[in-house]
Amino acid sequence: MPTDTDREMSRLERLMWEVYDHVKDNGARIYGGGASVAEADYLQRLTQTSGALAIAEIGFNIGFSSIAFLEAAPDTTVVSFELDRRHAVVMAKEFVDARYPGRHELVIGDSRTTEESSEALTIAARSMRVQGPPGGEAFRAHTHLLDFTKYQVGRNP
DSSP states (O other): OOOGGGSOOOHHHHHHHHHHHHHHHTTOOOOSOOOOHHHHHHHHHHHHHHTOOEEEEEOOTTSHHHHHHHHHOTTOEEEEEESOOOHHHHHHHHHHHHHSTTSEEEEESOTTTOHHHHHHHHHHHHHSOOOSSTTOSOSOOOSSSOOGGGSOTTOOO
């Protein structure tokens, strides 16, 4: 009977372990939070099926979700918001930038109040497929893929 250790890791899971190791190997402490492999796989598939090319993410931590989004397609871009610039965040950003040059932006601060948030949310909203009439309520929301159809473009939720 195969055990969990006998299974082969997916590319996404390997990348999650690589960023984790990079952060730890560079002396950063990791404080909870972060997507599971199953959630990252779901986010990658959701990004692919939705056709989203620009994504705004609230909460970067050590980048598991950002990696899932960026792995979805070679032209996907992500703007992530993180409250602080702790060492783990800096090391994870370094890892992401090395693998996805020019495709990830990290904004430090509260996504509800930073000046960059309005512009980033507007760009992401314009790239997402909207189902239903403009301004309608018909897009599946997820904690990382924002439900832009509930908001006017450019308005912070």
